[in-house]
Structure formats: C-alpha cells, structure tokens
Amino acid sequence: MLSLIFSQWHRNDEKDTNFQEILKSLCLRAQCLKQTFPDVIPMPSFLQKIRFKSVWERMRLQRDYQRKLINFHKDTFDPYMIRDLTDQLMMYVENGDDKGLFASDDMENLLLEISGSGFEETAITLTWLLGYMAMYPAVQGQVQKELDYVVGRDKDPCLDDQALLPYTVATICEAQRMATVMPFLYPHQAVKKSMLQGYDIPKDTWVLCNVWSIHYDAKYWKNPKKFDPTRFLKDGKTVLIPDFFLPYGLGMRECPGQALATLEIFLYFSHILHHMIIRSADDTHSFYMEGELDSFLHHKPKPFLIKAIKRED
Template identity: 45%
Template sequence: MSSANLTVMKSDVSISSILEKFLFMGSSLLEVNRWVVVVLFSLSFIYLLKKRGQNNYPIGPRTLPFVGSIDYFRTKSHLRLTNLKDRYGDIYSIKAGNYNTIVVCSLQGILDGLSADQVYFSGRPDFKSNDLLYLGNRQRGIATADLGSKTQVKRHFVEESLDSYCSAEVNCVEQKITDEIMSLICYFLQQSDEIKAFDPAESFKFAHLHIMLQLVFDEPYSPDDDSVDELFDCLERRFSTKKRKLSDYFPILGTFSGDDFKEMGEKSRILLKHIRRYLNKHKDTYHPSIMRDMVDQLLLFLENNEDNGQIETDDIDYLLLTLMGSGFGAVPALLTWLLGYMVAFPEIQLKVQKELDEVVGRKRFPNLSDQPYLPYTSAVIMEVQRIVTLYPFLLPHRSMDNCIFQGYDVPADTLILFNIWSVHHDKRYWRNPMRFDPKRFLDDNGALTIPDFYLPYGTGERRCPGESLVDVEAFLFFTHLLHQLIFTPGPQIPNLEGEYNYIISPKPFKVTIRARD
C-alpha cells in the first residue's frame, strides 16, 4: 500500500485506510444498527437469488454484498485460498469486491486453463494499479495487457531475444552478470568486516538493476552516477504499485488515492525520460552487425519488420520500460530466499559447496556450462522455488467471453486465479510437501528430474517471458556466492514463513559471511 495519505481534520489517518478497516469488519458491521442489518439482509437475499440462476457456476463460501470474500485477500491469501479447496473442491468461486472470481487449484485445471489454445482466459483485469504502471493504459505493458496481436509480438521479441541472449554459447550476458556478482561478493565481504551481520535483500535489488541496465542499454554502473539511485527509487515505487490494493477491487476507494496516482505518474515519466535518453544514444551508434544489448536487438527486430508493423513509437518506450523493470522485485526476492534457506539448512549448504568443489574446483569460478554437471545444486534452486512459490497465483487472468471450463459455466469478465501454491504443496504430487527437500528433484541415480507439476513460471501463452533470464541469474548468483562464501545466521535464524503481497517475499533477516579457503 502507498504511504501517501489524505488527511482529514489534521489527522494522520487516511480515508483510504479507514475504509479498508471498515470493509474488513465482517460480522461486526451488522451490529451498527438494525436498519443496516435489514439492508444487508435484503441485498444478500437478492444476491443469493441471482446466484441460484448460475446452475453450473462453481460453489464457494458465502459472501456479503459489495464486500464479498475480500477477507480472504487480507493476509496470507495463498494459505486461506488453498485451504478452501478442502471444503469446496479444486475449483470454487469467491467474490472479490466487484469481481466474480474462480480459483483453480487442480493440476489439470491449471494446465487446461493456461494451455496455448485456451483463448478465453487470456485477458487481464481492469485494475487501476495496472493502468497506473503505464500512465493510464495497461495495454501498453505485456503482463498487464490482454493477449492481442500486439502483445503477442512484444512477447515474441522478449522471449526470442532473451533465449538467444542467455544461451551458454553466447557468453556476453553471462560475463555481465558475473562481473556484477564479483562486485557484490566484494561488497558482502566489506559489509561483514564492518558491521558483521547485515541484510542482503537491498543489495540484490541494486545488483539486479545494474544487470538490467547493462543487458537492456549497455550502461555500466558508475558509483558517481546519481541517475541509478533515481531509477532505483522509481522502480521501488513501481513495484509497490503492483502490490494488492483494495482500490483494485473497490474502485470507489480510488477516489481517495489521488496523491498515489499522481506520484506514480511522476515516477513513470522519470523512467521514460531516462529510457529515451538511452535510446537516443543507441540510435546514433547502432549497427545491425553488432548487437551490444537488447535495444540493438529491438532496433534490428523493427528494421527487419519482424513486428509486422505492430509496434509504434510509443510502444518502444513502454516495451523498454517493461524490460528495465522486469524482475526488479521477484529476482532479488528469489536470491534472498536462496540465502535464507542455506542459512537455515547449513547441511544442504555444505552439500552444494561439496558438489561445486568436485565439479568446478577451487582454481576457477562456476559458469553456465557447469550446470548439467551440478544436479544437486540445480535441485536446491528448484526446491526453493517450489516451496516458496514467489507467484502463488501467477497474475490474475480474466475471461474474455462466456465459456465452459472443467464442466462449469464461466461468465465473461470473471477473474481466474490459478493457484500454483496449491499444486506446489499438494500431497497428491509431492511427498511431505511442506518439508524442504531438494532430493525430490533427483532420480535414483542422482540425475536432475523436473516433474510436470512444477510450474513456477506458469505455462502456455502467458508463461513468464523472462524465465530464461531468471534461471541464468539464479544459477550464476547462487553458485558464485556459495563457491566463494560461507553464510551463517545473524542474531537469529531466518523466519522462512514469508509474506504475500503480489509475490511471496522473505521477512527481513541478517546473515554473517566469511570467505571460503
């Protein structure tokens, strides 16, 4: 939630926060007076009569008019919504503010709903926060836009360029990431010498930003460049806008968030200003035979008319904005989770280091070509992604038309939440799913095996287009850090419960480190 507040009578309490608390009062609201009870009862009766007409609509918990089932979104939504399947089945309905919502918890339902030929669920909700990210028009993005022809062209460019950019044969991306990792290792050692225990989370955010500036714009980081701090501040604000906001489900609350909207607009304009500056520098030095970064790849993509004339001038700005900010919150969170689990499970950290020493040795650093020979290390990364499930519901989908799904009638403009958390913690697929056990990704011969029910990036047409880059960053950071350093707890062992708000982030913790011999 934004920190900007609208004051009333010189009070520090915002109208938005008052309304939010009011909405969560539930049954206590019925005690205000008997007239409110009468009104709510009447509205509930009308609502239930309307629901009876939807014979094939999934059942779900009882809801109040207007408020609906919003309480399930208040805290620990991934746990609350997963627990409901025990009562209502793998596919059930809830009411989230103004939105009818269907939650899909079964593996087959998720695979069917996200399949390549499933066009009915290719839309995104008209959340105000999605519009805010792109100066009033969510269709300018990729993840926030409905899956039309222009969005598909943008996705095609991102997937193709990243896949080729992140391949082991083309090591320019590996070198850029590795250079940043070595700088981070030096910084970690300095921090450990000065203050002993420290929180690594923000360092990962800066490191990821430096990498994206190099990959997208070929802009090396300079400690004297104040623009990086400005970009960091804007991207932090941008990431906070993605987090759950009641105004998305209750548009009336947006009336009291004018300052939030204005601030986000200003931050987006600052980001676009930097992007246009970088882009203009490239246009002066661009040559189709030399690919320095993703801007060059985009210019070549357009020059060859691979976009079929779909991408316009404004689209270029917003596409680069999406690329620069991609993974800003999720990748650092994953890296922080990896360290947290190594600190909490030192015996697993030792096994990873042993495998690194056997395969890589102590005379050189790990590289991408080592990955096939490091099955246990790869299994640890996957197990952290499974047990954490950064995106427990992926991003909300919206039905584009009336359709039948898994035997149920789904009206147009219904929100669809694909509950990946449920699948990743389902006893039908995983033995002891709440237990951290990397061996579940290894076969009897110790070879890496990836089951079909492991879906950290989703699947189908709306699968995360940056998957290849996330995998490369996670592998290189994890292997280099554990190859060079030993991580131990700070004042206390990290709390691995996590907090959900858009993604599942680790609670702050501190680590101590020392260099390995």
Template identity: 30%
Template structure:
C-alpha cells in the same frame, strides 16, 4: 404535480428508495449466469472482501478451496473472478484451452499506469507482436548463448566483490543483489550496466522495490475494488502512481539519448531494435514509443524483481539450513573447485545444487496467484460455464504445495527434486507458469539463478548475525518477498 410529490416525500422515504435502488442495481450487476462456478455468500457492494486475509490471502483461498473444490467464483468489490486450483485444472485452462484464456484483464490500478500496453498487460494481436519481437530481440542479444552467460559471470564477480567489501559484518544484501540482477537485463535493454555506486540507478532500484512492496498494501488492493472512492483518498496507491511516473521518466530519458546517436543500420540493444520497428511500422500503432516505455519497464521489473527476490530467499534458506548449504558447497568443490567460475555446463553435473535452487523457488512461491487472465470467449471449464470477459486467477500455490505431489510440501526439502541421486524434473513445478503466456524470461532467469547462487556459495558461507533469529515470514507485495534481513558473508 412534481413539486407536490417532491415536497410530500420525506427524507427517510427517499433514503430508503435510494438504498433499495442501489441494492437492486448491485444484485443485477453481480447476477451470475446459469452453471457458473460456486461462490460463498456475497455481501452487497463488498462482495467477499469480508472473508479476505489481506496479509496472507493464501490462507483464505485454501479454506475456500477445501469447501468449494478446485473451481470457485469470488467478488472483490467491483471486481469478479473465477479461481482455479490444482495441476489438472490449471493445465486444462492454460495449456489445453490456452486460446480461450489468453488475454489480460484491466484492473483499475494498472489502468492508471499502463492501460493495455507492454508485454504483461497487453492482449490479442498487440501482445503477440510485442512478445514475438521481444523473444527474437533477446535471442539476438545472447539469450541462450555463451555471450549472455559471460555477462552473468561478469556480474557475479562484481557482486562477490561487493559482498567481500562487507568484511564479514552483518549487511542487507537486497540492493546489491537487485543491482546485479538488474544489470543483466539492463545490458540487453540499455546496452550498458550500472555501477553499484551509481546514485541515480540506486534511486531507481529503490523506487522499483517500494512500488513492488506498496502493491501489497491494503489500500492498494482496495483500489481495484473501489477505484471511484479510493482514488480521492491518500494512501500507498498515490505513491505507486507517483513512482511509476518517475520510472517512466527514467526510461524515456534513456530512449531520448538513444535517439540522439541512433544509427538505423546498427542495433546496439533492445531500445535500438524497437526504434527500428517504430520506423518500419508506419504509424500502424503496434510499435510506438509509449509501448516501448511499457515494454522496457516490464523487462526491468520482471527481469529484476523475480530473480533477485528468489536469490534473497536462497541466501536466507542457506543461513537457516547450514547442513544443506554445506552439501551444496561440497558438490561445488567436487565439480568446479575454487579455481574457476561456475558455468552453465556444470548444471547437469550438480543435481543437488540444482535441486536446492528448485526447492527455493517452490517453497518461496513468489508469485502465488500467477498473473490473472481474461476469458476470450464463452467456454466450459470442468463442466462450469465461464462467460467471455471473466477474470481467471490460477492458484499456483495449490500446485506447488499439493500434498499429493510433494512428500513434505510445507518443509524445505531438496529431496523433492532428486530421484536415485539424479535431478528429477517435476511437472508440478510451475513458478514460471505454463502455456503460451508463461514467463518469456524463463531461460534467462534459470541461468541467472544457477550461476549467481553457485558463484556465491563457491566463495562464501552465509550465516545469521550473532544473536539474530532470521525469519521466513514473507512480505506481501507484487511478489512474496522475504522480510528485510541482515546476513554475514564469511569467505571460504
């Protein structure tokens, strides 16, 4: 009977049946609960991919927000998420209902790299343990203390020497800035800095930079939507996986070196401190070597990429706005002069310089959609039902460029952070995110930005090379970075 039925069914009938089955299955999978945030028309299997501008997704999100309001839902292939906009809504989710949106989703491309380990991708008890330990350890090794400030000042001197070596010729500052910033977190993590001519470390910095950039490639983004298909295809996602293996190898080699001369009673750096915790953990799984590798790489990426990218934007803006650069230098000359290095205690006496740094962060907006969250339990947000397990994306761009919060949101304008000649701290300034999962390195990053930026402008004037037009067009990756550029550092 079965054989008869099989032989009597035409190929066309079987194909139609299969298509109908897949459409019904896709509809059932995407079916949203009652009172879920509104959504544009979703296509079978593709979701809203047809609407996306992959080179500048903020354009798409802005149009959708104007139509659907501050909360909406979207499907990107197999991934569904809720997008929220505006300071009121983001504060409600990340501060007032922080416990409900505390976890991290596991995207396919990240699953291939770390799964749910480390500081960025972990959730629940594991995340709390890793974050608490890391904050304590960073403080033990100088975070917020004079010793760390001295490390940053030392790195500023090395960076200025590297800039002087360029002898006013056009050069790309990217690698030297990354090396300088990375050395500060490396001194805490590995116990040492790396010379700017260290080929092995330069190779690692290039791997990190390439990986950050490739995460913005279309195929890498599509991997999260269609992993079962894209993983068999060539493309930048394959390079990402290869690079992560090399970066893990770099960190593991340094952990092994630490083990060789490790003294359990003496802690030289973050790795030593973590090895002590592994020894105390007695195999409970919270502290283990794989997690140590993930935490170190999280610190390296977060401690290098975000700050170095912001400094690259800062130099670009100074070259494009020479009148603002001149005003910063005048304040530096008045408060600090040329005989000593900038110190953190100078910051309170330099409102304009502080305002410029904040405006660079606001305008460059390097992490426009924050790091996604995962809903821990069924909850209600602005009257909408958000089920447990829903991915939440917070659109920081909607806050940093809100025309109701900023006088000229689309213009580089340090006056946004000045009031009656004094620095004005703005609630709508959220580059480090807010709430319990805000950036744990904010204190370090703010210290680095002030000391490095001020030290560079104290000794150099930055200009575009002759017959060159610098561009503010960003390059999409893990962060929104400037396009590669060359600049001239003219000694003052």
C-alpha cells in the same frame, strides 16, 4: 538487467547517479503496487492520478535517460555487431520483422518494462534461498562442493556452467517450491460458461489458481514439507522438472520473463555461495524462517538475521 539492455553499464555502475535514479524509480513503483490491487480492483481515475503521480514522474525521468541511451545506439548501430537487447530490437525493426507495427514509443515502453522485470519476485526468491541455506547447512555444503568441482576456485560461475550444476539448479527449484513466492496466480476471468472437473464455472467468474496447494500436495511430492533438492534430480545427475512445478504459472499466461528470471537467480545464488558461507546470526542450528503475505500477495519471509562468512580460496 540494465547491462543486458544497455551494454554500456558495467560492474561499478551502482555508483553512477543515473543508476541510482533508475533504482529509485523501480523501488517506488514496487512500493506503490504493493499498496492495493490496481490491476484487479479498478479505482476512480482521479484517485489513480493522485496515487501514481510520483510514479509517473519517476517513469518520465527514467524514459528521458533511456531515450539518450537509445539515441546513442542509433548513432553507433552496427548490424554486424549486436551489443545488447537495444541493438537487437533495432535490428528487428530495420529488417522489417515488425511489419511496420513497432513505433519508437513501443521500444521505450518495452525497455522500461524489461528493466523492472522480476524486480520484486527475484529479490524475494533470493532472500528465501539465503534463509534456506542457513536452515540446511548440509544442502549448502553440497552446493558448494559441486561449485568447487565444476567451476573451481579461480573463477566465478557463469551461464555456461548451469547445465553442469544439476544439484545447484535443483536446490533453487526446491526453494521456489517451498517458498512459492506467488501462492496464487494473477486472477483470470471465465469468458464463457465452462465446466472444470465437474464444477460449473459461470461466465465472468474470477478464477484463482492455488499454486501453494499444488506445491504441497502429497499426491505429487513425497514428504512435501521436507527441503529436498534431490526430488528435482533423476539418477542424481539430471534436472527433472515435473509438470506440477509452477513457480511462474502455466499456459498462455505463464510469466514471459521466466527464462530471464531463472538465469538471474542462478547467477546471483551461485556467485554468493561460491564466495560465502551462510550461517544463522548466532551460529545455532535452530534457525527457522516464517513467511507472510504482503498486500500484493507475495509470500515473503519475515525479517531474519544471518551472517555471510568469506570462503577460503
């Protein structure tokens, strides 16, 4: 994410002190949000201040560092050479596309939010994916066979390969369906009295969408408890995404980072399987994962042990 926002970041930046400080900020924020439901159940302002004091301090430090990078971009900005998202935003403002409504603080806050987008959900999805590969070695083998055929062994997968790897993409989709990391979408509230499929919904009623029920409904999915990537393939060659597949929600409140999260998960997953074979820690075929809900209603796997074996070139 930081490479997309600030192109100065490279592969070895995880050794950089500033990078570690930003990572601490994101981890702390994720941990804090899991403790209660700050966006669902309001808390007294004085309790919010106590609870989020350390988070705000880390966000301030991250803003200070980002401000330095933004200033560097301003000093070196070239409209004919867009390097990253920061340059794109500056071009957006300079061309007047924001109609004078985009302030400097808006850019800082937006970049701060984007840097942590999908931080928790992407990690949970990848954890499920690795566990499923240990559970279903035949599926893993098919993904690796496709990667070897399309990408080859002498280079890494890239975004251009995604359209040519339908089984790999279908495997990711099936893992998202089976895991359903967000079993319930964020609560909505009826702004007026409504009726939905014969049910009266009074004004101000909280409404939750049960995505888990949809993803395991036998009316939509044949053998819904079976891990089967081919359900997302048409004629075994083309990825087909049905309307009742909702890992990112639906409609106006659909996750705005869906496209970005999809690319991130694809790159991580394809790189890992391109280089590693995932097995259960004891090499048995009885490996099985169990899920649990954390306090922020993420469906995540309980801790499990696997091993990664380097593939031969």
